[in-house]
Amino acid sequence: MIHDLVKYLSNPRNQDAVVHLLLVHIRLALVPLLIGLLAALPIGWAAQRYRRVRALVLGASNVLYTVPSLALFVILPSIIGTRILDELNVVVALALYTAALLVRPVVDALDALPAHVLAAATAVGYRPVRRFLTVELPLAVPVLAAGVRVASVSNISLVSVGALIGVGGLGQLFTEGFQNAYNPPIVVGIALTLALALVVDLLLVAGRSLLTPWQGQRAGRRRLVGAA
Amino acid sequence: MTRTWTRLLSALATGALAVGLTACGSSNPLTPASTTAGGADNTIVVGSADFTENVLLAEIYAGALRGAGAKVTVKPRVGTREALVKGLQDKSLGVVPEYSGNLLAYLDKSATQTTPDEVYTALKAKVPSGLTVLQQSQAEDSDVLVVTQQTATQNNLATVEDLGPKCGDYVFGAAGEWKQRWEAKIKQLYGCTFKEIRTTDAGGPVTVEALKGGQVQVANLFTTASAIKANGFVQLKDTKRMYPAQNVVPFGRTDALGEAAAAALNKVSAALTTDKLTALVARVEVDKENAADVAADFLRDSGIPS
Amino acid sequence: MIFSELADWLTDPANWTGHGGLLHRVAEHLRYTVIAVLGAAVVAVPLGLAVGHSGRGGTVVVGLANAMRALPTLGVITLLSLQLGILRVGPVLLGLGILAVPPILAGSYAGVQSVDRAVVDAAAGVGMTSWQRLWRVEVPIAMPLLLGGLRGAVLQVVATGTVAAYVGLGGLGRPLLDGLRVTDYPRVAGAAVVVAVLAVLLDLVLAAVQRQIVPRGLRLASRTVSGVA
Numbered sequence: 046m047i048h049d050l051v052k053y054l055s056n057p058r059n060q061d062a063v064v065h066l067l068l069v070h071i072r073l074a075l076v077p078l079l080i081g082l083l084a085a086l087p088i089g090w091a092a093q094r095y096r097r098v099r100a101l102v103l104g105a106s107n108v109l110y111t112v113p114s115l116a117l118f119v120i121l122p123s124i125i126g127t128r129i130l131d132e133l134n135v136v137v138a139l140a141l142y143t144a145a146l147l148v149r150p151v152v153d154a155l156d157a158l159p160a161h162v163l164a165a166a167t168a169v170g171y172r173p174v175r176r177f178l179t180v181e182l183p184l185a186v187p188v189l190a191a192g193v194r195v196a197s198v199s200n201i202s203l204v205s206v207g208a209l210i211g212v213g214g215l216g217q218l219f220t221e222g223f224q225n226a227y228n229p230p231i232v233v234g235i236a237l238t239l240a241l242a243l244v245v246d247l248l249l250v251a252g253r254s255l256l257t258p259w260q261g262q263r264a265g266r267r268r269l270v271g272a273a
Numbered sequence: 274m275t276r277t278w279t280r281l282l283s284a285l286a287t288g289a290l291a292v293g294l295t296a297c298g299s300s301n302p303l304t305p306a307s308t309t310a311g312g313a314d315n316t317i318v319v320g321s322a323d324f325t326e327n328v329l330l331a332e333i334y335a336g337a338l339r340g341a342g343a344k345v346t347v348k349p350r351v352g353t354r355e356a357l358v359k360g361l362q363d364k365s366l367g368v369v370p371e372y373s374g375n376l377l378a379y380l381d382k383s384a385t386q387t388t389p390d391e392v393y394t395a396l397k398a399k400v401p402s403g404l405t406v407l408q409q410s411q412a413e414d415s416d417v418l419v420v421t422q423q424t425a426t427q428n429n430l431a432t433v434e435d436l437g438p439k440c441g442d443y444v445f446g447a448a449g450e451w452k453q454r455w456e457a458k459i460k461q462l463y464g465c466t467f468k469e470i471r472t473t474d475a476g477g478p479v480t481v482e483a484l485k486g487g488q489v490q491v492a493n494l495f496t497t498a499s500a501i502k503a504n505g506f507v508q509l510k511d512t513k514r515m516y517p518a519q520n521v522v523p524f525g526r527t528d529a530l531g532e533a534a535a536a537a538l539n540k541v542s543a544a545l546t547t548d549k550l551t552a553l554v555a556r557v558e559v560d561k562e563n564a565a566d567v568a569a570d571f572l573r574d575s576g577i578p579s
Numbered sequence: 580m581i582f583s584e585l586a587d588w589l590t591d592p593a594n595w596t597g598h599g600g601l602l603h604r605v606a607e608h609l610r611y612t613v614i615a616v617l618g619a620a621v622v623a624v625p626l627g628l629a630v631g632h633s634g635r636g637g638t639v640v641v642g643l644a645n646a647m648r649a650l651p652t653l654g655v656i657t658l659l660s661l662q663l664g665i666l667r668v669g670p671v672l673l674g675l676g677i678l679a680v681p682p683i684l685a686g687s688y689a690g691v692q693s694v695d696r697a698v699v700d701a702a703a704g705v706g707m708t709s710w711q712r713l714w715r716v717e718v719p720i721a722m723p724l725l726l727g728g729l730r731g732a733v734l735q736v737v738a739t740g741t742v743a744a745y746v747g748l749g750g751l752g753r754p755l756l757d758g759l760r761v762t763d764y765p766r767v768a769g770a771a772v773v774v775a776v777l778a779v780l781l782d783l784v785l786a787a788v789q790r791q792i793v794p795r796g797l798r799l800a801s802r803t804v805s806g807v808a
Binding site: 223229 | 323324325328348349350351352356365474477478557558561563565566
């Protein structure tokens with residue numbers, strides 16, 4: 046097994062192919078993460094404020110998440126008019142999933158904000174938008190970060206499913222390996238997916254610490270555990 | 274307050290930059306692939322179906338096209354013929370390796386031609402506007418019904434005619450699209466109605482395993498597959514020519530394949546033979562060599578620049 | 580448009596009955612889901628409860644759960660199929676089980692951790708043994724989060740179970756992948772709809788179970804690890 050793995054990895058064409066697929070994978074997983082987050086913020090804000098919106102949005106996001114990713118990748122071209130091989134299909138589908146996943150943490154986070162802090166901000170003269178961006182959001186970061194971490198791992202894993210429609214980043218290593226009854230591409234694909242997830246997770250944790258300098262290690266970990 | 278705002282913005286900006294950088298080497302995911310106008314900006318996208326031989330052929334085409342001076346991207350394992358044709362029609366793909374008989378049957382369900390030349394002539398007439406087939410190769414890779422050596426001896430099976438009346442006893446394994454394409458025809462030609470048609474895969478490990486393990490008694494493989502010889506499977510002769518001639522032929526967009534490109538691909542078609550193709554496929558399937566490596570060797574040995 | 584074709588396909592009884600029909604596929608899909616989730620629960624619930632109760636090994640467990648979340652199911656299933664034998668159901672069950680462990684583990688652990696320390700102290704003060712504290716106090720209070728984790732696991736497994744068809748097995752992935760190969764979009768969409776409906780139905784069943792099991796006083800605390808974790 047090791048011997049096969051070494052033989053596979055020492056071929057420069059294989060190396061190039063793997064690196065190329067990795068870059069595609071990164072792009073396909075992270076761009077939707079960003080888009081989904083940016084979409085979830087205003088939607089979550091609206092859901093937290095207005096009860097009817099909340100019920101609707103939370104229900105819709107639950108249902109959306111049950112649609113198998115593969116089906117969504119395939120149906121989207123007919124709905125949004127992209128071409129069948131466009132990576133955009135995967136990006137839009139994953140952005141939808143990410144938004145659906147993150148709406149709830151946004152709502153939870155905004156719910157958990159201490160009312161007196163918000164009152165103080167209003168009293169000092171902050172208007173709603175500025176209050177949202179400079180007070181509510183930063184306080185929401187820990188809960189949001191936990192959600193984003195789960196979404197990032199989920200996206201990184203879901204991108205490989207796209208291989209079944211010919212767009213798949215590292216997923217193509219799985220289909221290729223299986224078709225040829227050859228282990229090394231699959232092993233490399235799994236290892237890189239894990240490594241990618243780990244790196245992104247570390248970056249997100251670092252990002253969270255950067256954005257919440259007032260929070261000590263312990264409090265952070267506790268909240269993590271609860272929302273993990 | 275302002276500090277957090279700045280932190281937030283800078284974090285987001287760094288994130289966006291990082292993602293943007295990875296997007297730099299390849300096409301921007303948020304706009305349609307720029308590799309559309311093949312001939313115009315000289316980038317040709319070669320697609321392939323999701324079985325090994327086709328991936329290999331795509332790599333061969335890609336190598337030859339590069340030798341002709343084009344910039345080439347390979348998109349392997351796109352899917353079945355339906356997806357490939359769609360890709361060609363919406364300009365995501367420039368050229369794909371195809372098989373004359375099956376392509377004709379796809380474009381014209383009522384086609385009855387079976388010999389290589391007849392099929393090719395009929396094919397040229399049926400190709401939709403904007404698309405074209407170049408010269409076909411003498412290399413063929415046909416679908417073929419196979420059984421294990423044991424099944425063949427026990428039931429005296431040498432041709433599909435022998436199989437016909439006995440089909441009702443057997444479970445048949447093939448790719449998901451087989452049923453739609455051939456179920457009616459095999460009944461019409463050979464009086465064959467299988468007990469069950471089960472989806473395995475396109476001549477891949479699932480089909481081979483299913484046949485070996487007995488989950489299916491008859492399976493659809495491809496004539497160049499290494500698994501046939503490796504497992505001693507018996508190919509049932511298609512005496513009534515249900516499967517038409519399947520010569521390898523490049524199928525692509527007229528606006529993607531300029532003169533030089535077409536000439537390069539025709540050289541490939543001329544150099545390829547069924548035996549050579551079988552040997553090349555074996556190198557990828559059995560020896561697990563990289564398809565692009567094998568393609569490069571073939572091009573070099575045939576004197577085609579790549 | 581596509582919706583009318585989809586409706587036609589879903590309401591055609593020929594697509595539901597018989598070998599390879601939707602009912603058959605749903606049964607297969609359900610079988611994979613139930614076995615995978617039960618198997619995962621058998622491993623993950625005791626582990627999560629034990630670690631949560633003892634208070635030790637929490638970081639390791641959370642780290643393990645997160646790492647497992649990152650394993651791409653398609654990769655795991657293809658690799659296991661090549662190793663353990665293609666067309667055997669083991670690789671798929673193992674792959675889906677691996678997918679189900681993290682939410683269940685996280686749910687059990689978070690559930691026990693969420694118990695107010697004061698309550699545990701009170702239980703100790705009243706004279707309960709460690710075992711009694713676990714089963715009479717911590718587990719009931721942990722139920723919402725534990726069941727939430729279970730529901731999340733079921734959701735993920737039902738949605739991902741479609742990949743079983745790629746390695747030649749059955750389940751609702753079969754009509755999905757087969758339809759995909761011939762670009763029969765009504766079939767693909769139909770299979771997707773059935774998967775979604777199945778997931779929702781299973782979730783409703785588990786929600787009813789949750790209402791039965793969870794003591795009324797605790798139902799307020801249903802800020803569960805959301806169904807998608």
